[in-house]
Amino acid sequence: MALINLAQKELQVKIVYYGPARSGKTANLTYIYKHMSKQIAGKMVTIDTKGDRTLFFDFLPVNIGKIKGLSIRVQLYTVPGQVMYNATRRLVLRGVDGVAFIADSLRVQRQKNIDSLRDLDENLRFYNLDVKSIPIVLQYNKRDLAKAGVPLLSIEEMDADLNSDLQAPFFEASAVLGKGVFETLKEITKRTIRSVAKKLMK
Amino acid sequence: MDLILTEEKQRQLIELIKRELIANGAEHVVLVDSAGSLIVETGNYPLENVLPLAALSAANFGATAEIAKLVGEEDFTLLFHKGEKRNIHFSKVGKDYILIVLFDKTVSLGLIRLKTSKAAEEILKIMEE
Numbered sequence: 218m219a220l221i222n223l224a225q226k227e228l229q230v231k232i233v234y235y236g237p238a239r240s241g242k243t244a245n246l247t248y249i250y251k252h253m254s255k256q257i258a259g260k261m262v263t264i265d266t267k268g269d270r271t272l273f274f275d276f277l278p279v280n281i282g283k284i285k286g287l288s289i290r291v292q293l294y295t296v297p298g299q300v301m302y303n304a305t306r307r308l309v310l311r312g313v314d315g316v317a318f319i320a321d322s323l324r325v326q327r328q329k330n331i332d333s334l335r336d337l338d339e340n341l342r343f344y345n346l347d348v349k350s351i352p353i354v355l356q357y358n359k360r361d362l363a364k365a366g367v368p369l370l371s372i373e374e375m376d377a378d379l380n381s382d383l384q385a386p387f388f389e390a391s392a393v394l395g396k397g398v399f400e401t402l403k404e405i406t407k408r409t410i411r412s413v414a415k416k417l418m419k
Numbered sequence: 420m421d422l423i424l425t426e427e428k429q430r431q432l433i434e435l436i437k438r439e440l441i442a443n444g445a446e447h448v449v450l451v452d453s454a455g456s457l458i459v460e461t462g463n464y465p466l467e468n469v470l471p472l473a474a475l476s477a478a479n480f481g482a483t484a485e486i487a488k489l490v491g492e493e494d495f496t497l498l499f500h501k502g503e504k505r506n507i508h509f510s511k512v513g514k515d516y517i518l519i520v521l522f523d524k525t526v527s528l529g530l531i532r533l534k535t536s537k538a539a540e541e542i543l544k545i546m547e548e
């Protein structure tokens with residue numbers, strides 16, 4: 218649910234990084250947080266268990282500057298990917314304006330990606346939304362692991378699995394190295410703002 | 420449904436919050452929606468702390484609503500965290516908003532309760548206008 222503050226001339230939107238457990242959602246936010254100046258990225262909040270598993274969500278507010286005289290504040294969230302945390306994922310999706318779907322390129326995670334996208338669609342439907350109508354981009358993460366000889370899905374396979382219906386923009390990425398991270402953020406932000414603007418023009 | 424906050428509404432909300440809560444000793448007051456967006460805020464905390472506060476409070480309320488369901492309640496309409504030096508009071512405003520009031524131990528909880536419930540009614544009127 219976007220919020221436009223006319224006194225402050227500010228637009229707030231909520232973008233959720235979704236995907237299966239350990240696909241690199243937190244790694245995307247961490248990279249953004251570490252590589253943006255403090256004036257642009259605010260405090261990052263992480264609610265995790267003892268290990269590196271997201272228990273609730275991560276949160277990072279980012280000021281991306283002005284568009285048509287409105288300051289744009291993007292609130293980035295991640296969800297916990299583990300199947301058992303569905304109630305939490307649904308909670309985080311409340312009021313979502315755009316989704317970056319972070320898929321894991323590891324071949325062994327093939328079905329997990331497909332299941333997670335289906336789970337996203339189901340959870341969006343709870344709010345009368347769905348994957349086809351919401352602004353969405355895909356990220357095929359962990360491409361760097363090809364060099365280490367880890368079996369990865371090809372881009373074509375991932376696109377066939379996840380994007381044949383959606384036809385959304387997709388980015389090859391390595392969230393730990395920062396490759397594709399800002400491209401993903403930029404594209405989903407652009408699409409989200411465009412969709413909010415369109416709704417407001419109505 | 421997106422929310423457009425006009426200058427007039429913002430002015431009314433801030434004025435109301437200052438009159439009912441800040442004037443009665445609250446340190447900071449934040450109004451957020453259930454998605455975690457910041458609607459208005461006023462007081463002495465920096466924005467960099469207020470933004471995560473808004474996001475976490477909304478999530479906290481969402482989680483509490485799930486707990487409520489598990490024990491057969493519709494929802495819990497208020498939450499209170501007591502600290503060593505300061506306290507924080509959260510209350511539902513209508514279905515979609517949460518009013519967060521930070522106050523220190525010199526201010527009585529009873530007074531804050533009274534003032535937040537009065538403020539909540541007025542906030543709802545302003546938001547639904």
Ligand SMILES: Nc1nc2c(ncn2[C@@H]2O[C@H](COP(=O)(O)OP(=O)(O)O)[C@@H](O)[C@H]2O)c(=O)[nH]1
Nearest residue numbers: 238239240241242243244358359390391392393
């Ligand atoms: N090699 C490699 N490892 C990654 C990449 N992205 C994330 N990881 C690792 O995968 C694990 C899970 O990442 P995390 O961001 O916590 O996943 P989340 O569950 O989606 O939040 C961590 O050990 C990360 O360091 C990547 O692009 N390349």
Ligand SMILES: [Mg+2]
Nearest residue numbers: 242243270271
């Ligand atoms: Mg995570």
